[in-house]
Amino acid sequence: MNARIPVHVLTGFLGSGKTTLLRHLLSSPAFADCAVLVNEFGEIGLDHHLIADVRGDVVLMQSGCICCTIRGDLAEVIRGLYARRDRGEVAFSRLVIETTGLADPTPVLATIMHEPQIRHHFQVACVIATVDAVNGAVHLQRQPESVKQAALADRIVITKVDLTDLAGLRALEARLERLNPSARRWRSANTPPPPDWVLAEDEIRTMMVCDSPAVQEKPGHDSNRHDARIRAFTLSLDTSIDWNVFAVWFTLLLHSHGADVLRVKGMLRVVGVPGPVLVNAVQHLVHPPVHLEAWPGDWQQSRLVFIVRDLASAEIERSFAAFHFLLATK
Amino acid sequence: MCALCGAFGGEEHWSTRAEAPGQTRRAERLARVRAANAVLGAFAMRLDDWQGAAFVISGATGRREVVDTLPQVWEMAGRMLGRSIDPLDPELIARMTQRMRQ
Numbered sequence: 283m284n285a286r287i288p289v290h291v292l293t294g295f296l297g298s299g300k301t302t303l304l305r306h307l308l309s310s311p312a313f314a315d316c317a318v319l320v321n322e323f324g325e326i327g328l329d330h331h332l333i334a335d336v337r338g339d340v341v342l343m344q345s346g347c348i349c350c351t352i353r354g355d356l357a358e359v360i361r362g363l364y365a366r367r368d369r370g371e372v373a374f375s376r377l378v379i380e381t382t383g384l385a386d387p388t389p390v391l392a393t394i395m396h397e398p399q400i401r402h403h404f405q406v407a408c409v410i411a412t413v414d415a416v417n418g419a420v421h422l423q424r425q426p427e428s429v430k431q432a433a434l435a436d437r438i439v440i441t442k443v444d445l446t447d448l449a450g451l452r453a454l455e456a457r458l459e460r461l462n463p464s465a466r467r468w469r470s471a472n473t474p475p476p477p478d479w480v481l482a483e484d485e486i487r488t489m490m491v492c493d494s495p496a497v498q499e500k501p502g503h504d505s506n507r508h509d510a511r512i513r514a515f516t517l518s519l520d521t522s523i524d525w526n527v528f529a530v531w532f533t534l535l536l537h538s539h540g541a542d543v544l545r546v547k548g549m550l551r552v553v554g555v556p557g558p559v560l561v562n563a564v565q566h567l568v569h570p571p572v573h574l575e576a577w578p579g580d581w582q583q584s585r586l587v588f589i590v591r592d593l594a595s596a597e598i599e600r601s602f603a604a605f606h607f608l609l610a611t612k
Numbered sequence: 613m614c615a616l617c618g619a620f621g622g623e624e625h626w627s628t629r630a631e632a633p634g635q636t637r638r639a640e641r642l643a644r645v646r647a648a649n650a651v652l653g654a655f656a657m658r659l660d661d662w663q664g665a666a667f668v669i670s671g672a673t674g675r676r677e678v679v680d681t682l683p684q685v686w687e688m689a690g691r692m693l694g695r696s697i698d699p700l701d702p703e704l705i706a707r708m709t710q711r712m713r714q
Contacts, residue, residue, distance in 0.1 A: 526640060529627035529682060530647040534699045537686040554634065568626045597700045604705045608712050609647045 286405040287364075289377045289394050290480065294412030295421045295428045296383030299441035303412055303474050304380055312477035317363055317374040319356070356390065357397045364403050377404065386430050388565055395567050406569065410480060411435035411465075415446040418454050422461070432458055433512055433544045433589050434564055435465045437480060444471030463514050464547045464587045512544065515595035517602060519584045522553040524610040531605040532568075535598070540566035542593050548586035549574070553610075561586060625681045638664050648685060654707040655693055659685060 294300045304320075307313045356379075366372045381387050387409055394406050411431045414421065418440070421428035432438060438458055443451055451469070458467060468475040528550065536543060544565060549558040560572040588598060627644065628637070641661055648659045656672035667685055670676045671692045679688050690696040698704065 524643075524647075526627075526643040527647050529644060530651065531699060533627060533682040534651065534686055534697060537683055537690075538696050538698045539700070570626050593700075600702075601699045601705065604709070605647075605699070608708055609650050 286403055287375060287377055288407035289379060289404050290407050291387050291390050291409045292378055292380045292412075293385065293387045293409060293431045293435070294383065294439075295414065295418075295425060295431065298383065298412040298414040298418070298421075299439070299470070300380055300383070300412050302441070303410070303439055303470075304378065306474040307378070307477060307480065310477045312481060313376060313378070315374050316376040316378055317372070319359060319363075319377065319379045356393050357400060360393070360397075360400050360404065364400075376407075384427055386427055387434055388430070388567070391434075391564055391567055395569070408436040408480070409434050409564075410437040410439065412439045412441050413454070413458065415440050415443045415451055415454060415469075419450070419457065422457060429461065429512060430544070432465075433462050435462060437475075438462070438465045438467045439470050439475060440467060441470045443469045460514060461512055462545065462589055464545070464589075512589060512591045513595065514587060514589045515599075516548075517584075517586045517588060517599055519551075519602075519606065521606075522551045523584050523606065525550075525552045525555070525559070527605055527609045528552075530609070531602060532563075535601070536563065536566055536568070539590075539593060542591040543588065544591055545589040546586055548584075549577075550584045550586070551582050558582070625683075627682055644682065648682065650708055650712065651697065651699075651704070652685075652689060653711055654704055655689070655697070657689055657692065 292300050292304055304318070308316060308318065360377070363372070363374075363377075367374060379390055381390055391406055391409070393400065394404050395401055411434075413428075413432060418428075422432065440451070440454065440458075446454075455467065458465070466479070468479060532546075543563070546561060546563040549560055552559050555573065557574045557576050560574060562569040562572075588595070590598070628640070638661075641664060645659050645661050645667070652659055652669070658670045660668045660670070662668050662678065666678050666680055668676055668678055669685055669688050669692070675692060677688050677692070679685055686697060
């Protein structure tokens, strides 16, 4: 069976530097055989013109916003692209999808993970979000899409850091750390991250952030801020977890609260399984769990970082503890 | 895999991907049925495995429905009950605790 083609979803608010980052990545050998799906938003199609001269197979989406109106079109384009690859008309081993600045990336992820044909040939590699150091704080305050993009990201590139002061930059970073402690961050002052930074595995980061002070921090009290409703916390357990109990609890949690469980990422110590099991979910979408050969550190503790909206961490912890205590096979 | 609808799930649902080595898939599946029944029992509902290929959910009135995945179990249970089952509900935890002690 052929390996599935990795898909990188590039998101970020309007003017935050997505296309600049995309051009940089596409100019590197690591992304040389990369197909790119961009979005023509509005009449100008600015994104298309900016990346028209880059290498890669560029397909222009004609129907407006990828995420809001043309998920069916997105699936059709990806299927078409794969069919052309299958026929030998194009060659690519990686796919980048650039969303519009006003988009929630979730429907793009859902298309890749759900569509019966696509999910057999493609898999989500990571979500990269660009956040503008100058305007990012305002976007996070006023634009729910911006909060969602940062909360769902695996990588956050803070752009235009040379155009802001250090205090402002640190405040933005602290805010992003509270919002999404599991994401890697890169400061860019016309210095985009190297391709390796985008492509690297991030299990270790997931483990390390669990001890981050921001993960334990109480949420803000300013209910007018969009990001104030979102909080991150770590669910941890010293004893091994019964996988089937976890599956029952987690499917039930996502079924009833999935829209507000923005992101869950971490490792579980599962009864009878030697290495850790990596869990990765975006709202209702759950990636197939990954078995790792060995634990990256000395300690072997189940730790899941939750990023939730309007949900109390204590309620989730209490519920999980009760299911674990009541249902685990002794 | 969508945890809301379980669409396109079949045997590839993520819940079947981290089973312990040495256990049969059937045994793991039955363990999930047992755990789900601890929840459903609090609402006088019951889940049964059907030949390792599907689940049958039964309600207090005798209604029975066939579903494929755990997300579909919760979706169908919610429809049969007329409301969603919330694992964060303290009342559910209390009822599960009470039933386990009996």
